Amino acid sequence: MNRDDEALTAKIPADVEQPDKILYGLTARQVAILAVTGLLASWGYMAMADRLPFTVVATVLLPVIGGGAVLALARHDGMGLDRFVLAALVHLRSRKARVEAPEGVQAPPAWCRMRGRLPAPLRLPVRAVREDGVMELADGGTAAVVRAGTVAFGLRTAAEQAALVAAFGRWLNSLEAPVQILVRARPVDLSALVAQLIEAAPRLPDPALEQAARDHAAYLADLDASRELLTREVLIVLRDTAREQQNITLPWTKSKARRVLRDAGAAVVARRAEEAVRSLAVLGVTAEVLDAAACTAVLAESLSPADARLPEAAGPGELISAAEGL
Numbered sequence: 001m002n003r004d005d006e007a008l009t010a011k012i013p014a015d016v017e018q019p020d021k022i023l024y025g026l027t028a029r030q031v032a033i034l035a036v037t038g039l040l041a042s043w044g045y046m047a048m049a050d051r052l053p054f055t056v057v058a059t060v061l062l063p064v065i066g067g068g069a070v071l072a073l074a075r076h077d078g079m080g081l082d083r084f085v086l087a088a089l090v091h092l093r094s095r096k097a098r099v100e101a102p103e104g105v106q107a108p109p110a111w112c113r114m115r116g117r118l119p120a121p122l123r124l125p126v127r128a129v130r131e132d133g134v135m136e137l138a139d140g141g142t143a144a145v146v147r148a149g150t151v152a153f154g155l156r157t158a159a160e161q162a163a164l165v166a167a168f169g170r171w172l173n174s175l176e177a178p179v180q181i182l183v184r185a186r187p188v189d190l191s192a193l194v195a196q197l198i199e200a201a202p203r204l205p206d207p208a209l210e211q212a213a214r215d216h217a218a219y220l221a222d223l224d225a226s227r228e229l230l231t232r233e234v235l236i237v238l239r240d241t242a243r244e245q246q247n248i249t250l251p252w253t254k255s256k257a258r259r260v261l262r263d264a265g266a267a268v269v270a271r272r273a274e275e276a277v278r279s280l281a282v283l284g285v286t287a288e289v290l291d292a293a294a295c296t297a298v299l300a301e302s303l304s305p306a307d308a309r310l311p312e313a314a315g316p317g318e319l320i321s322a323a324e325g326l
Contacts, residue, residue, distance in 0.1 A: 038068075150232065178238075180237040180239075182236075
């Protein structure tokens with residue numbers, strides 16, 4: 001085979017979280033749903049066969065059989081329809097209004113008549129962001145975020161593309177903990193770049209270069225004002241397995257043992273994030289581990305992408321003050 005026609009493939013192990021197939025390519029949940037559907041259809045047929053015409057029995061039982069088959073075999077966005085329906089029912093029954101109340105939402109006094117339901121406390125999956133950028137999760141684990149760039153894959157030769165795919169496959173095969181790769185589009189603000197060009201223009205050695213820089217800044221300002229610019233952002237979230245190790249007996253109190261496990265998990269996930277940065281550098285991908293400020297900004301943008309960015313938060317040792325005009 002010609003090297004230019006080499007298939008761009010890499011062998012990756014199967015997803016171990018996929019449920020096992022036990023019968024005719026069906027999972028245990030699918031077999032259970034189909035079995036219950038078959039029992040209901042059989043019971044309905046035996047109960048109505050002697051009393052109603054066959055057409056009426058078929059009209060009653062066919063929707064039951066079809067609904068059970070669709071519920072067991074159909075999928076929505078990669079999720080089994082039975083799980084999707086269960087999640088939809090939980091969503092409909094849950095409270096939609098959430099408020100920041102770690103201590104819980106207090107009920108109104110007895111003399112107060114309230115219409116509707118009380119809001120539920122907001123439970124975010126991230127408990128805190130450490131100074132090194134590692135996130136402490138609400139379930140007891142930790143996670144780190146790596147921001148990665150992209151490569152011009154289509155501009156590479158076939159041999160270079162095959163090498164990139166093979167190197168990326170080796171990195172995926174080296175992973176030993178859950179990793180999430182998120183590719184999203186986010187708005188671009190060119191005001192900082194425009195201000196930087198205008199500030200640097202007077203220092204250029206030639207008047208023609210200065211004028212070119214100002215023209216380019218004006219073009220970028222007009223582009224920023226007249227278009228909704230988007231950029232592609234790739235985020236890699238690496239998690240640790242501290243939550244799975246919390247059942248280990250340690251000679252400390254429960255709170256201290258939880259803190260020790262969280263600190264150990266933070267060190268492990270930070271090391272894995274650095275290893276991911278080095279592995280992606282082999283592919284020519286520029287990557288960086290997000291610090292506390294960048295990680296907080298990413299979380300704020302993900303919770304409210306349309307709102308303005310939050311102001312920078314002060315560090316633990318910084319003085320918080322405000323100056324008011326007289």
